[in-house]
Amino acid sequence: MIDNIELFKIASLMSNNSFRSCNCINRSNGFDMLLINLLEAIASKNQVYNIQNVNINGNISKSGESCNLAKELDTVNSIHNSHKLKISSKNEDINTKIENAISVASKKYGxxxxxxxxxIKVESDFNPKTESSAGAKGLMQLMPENCRDLGITDPFDIEQNIDGGTRHIKEYLDRYHGNVEMALMAYNGGPTRMMRRGVRSLEDIYLMPKETQKYVPKVMKYYKG
Incomplete structure (x- = not known):
C-alpha cells in the first residue's frame, strides 16, 4: 500500500514535471490543484485503512491498532466454555441415568x-452416593426431613433423588414467583430462616449464613455460564 511519504514524493515529481512542461502563466493554480488532489488521495487512503481496522464490536479502531478476530473469538469461547456443565461421573451408565432423570424431572415439574x-454440580458434583456431615444425602443433598416430606425412600437412588430435589426447588420457585436466586437461598438456607432474619430480596442475602451467601452465586455461575 502506498504510504503518505510516497504520495508526497509522487506529488513532488508531478509538480516538477508540471512546471517544466507548462508555459502558461497560471502555474500556481496548477500546483494548487495538485495539492488538492494529493490531500484527497491521502484522505481516501486513510479511510480505507481505518475501515480495514473495524473491530468486532463495529467500532472504528485507532490508527495503528490491529483487529485479530480469531483471537477475540477464541477468548469469548473459552470464557463461555469455562462454566459449561458436564456430568462428571466416571461411570457412563451413571451419567446416562443422571441425564435421563434430569430430563424427566425437568418436563414433569417445568x-x-x-x-x-x-x-447437582454444586451440591454433590454428580456423585449419587455423597452424604454431608449434616446428613444431606445424594445428588441434590436432601435432608432426612425433606425425604420424608417428599416420599423418598432411598435418597441415594438417582431417579428418586432428582425427582424429589426438582420438586423441592420447584416449590421455592413458585413461592418466590420465579426468582431463581431467592429459591436457591431457600433451598440452601431454609425459608423459615429467611423469614426469621427478614430476608425479602436478594439484597438481603448478607443476613443469611456465609454458606448460603457463597452457595447462591456459585450455582448461578453455572446456571448462567
Whole structure:
C-alpha cells in the first residue's frame, strides 16, 4: 500500500514535471490543484485503512491498532466454555441415568434442566452416593426431613433423588414467583430462616449464613455460564 511519504514524493515529481512542461502563466493554480488532489488521495487512503481496522464490536479502531478476530473469538469461547456443565461421573451408565432423570424431572415439574444440573454440580458434583456431615444425602443433598416430606425412600437412588430435589426447588420457585436466586437461598438456607432474619430480596442475602451467601452465586455461575 502506498504510504503518505510516497504520495508526497509522487506529488513532488508531478509538480516538477508540471512546471517544466507548462508555459502558461497560471502555474500556481496548477500546483494548487495538485495539492488538492494529493490531500484527497491521502484522505481516501486513510479511510480505507481505518475501515480495514473495524473491530468486532463495529467500532472504528485507532490508527495503528490491529483487529485479530480469531483471537477475540477464541477468548469469548473459552470464557463461555469455562462454566459449561458436564456430568462428571466416571461411570457412563451413571451419567446416562443422571441425564435421563434430569430430563424427566425437568418436563414433569417445568424446571430448567440447566438449573437442576447446576444445583447437582454444586451440591454433590454428580456423585449419587455423597452424604454431608449434616446428613444431606445424594445428588441434590436432601435432608432426612425433606425425604420424608417428599416420599423418598432411598435418597441415594438417582431417579428418586432428582425427582424429589426438582420438586423441592420447584416449590421455592413458585413461592418466590420465579426468582431463581431467592429459591436457591431457600433451598440452601431454609425459608423459615429467611423469614426469621427478614430476608425479602436478594439484597438481603448478607443476613443469611456465609454458606448460603457463597452457595447462591456459585450455582448461578453455572446456571448462567
Amino acid at each position: 424446571v430448567d434442566e440447566k438449573l437442576i444440573k447446576s444445583i
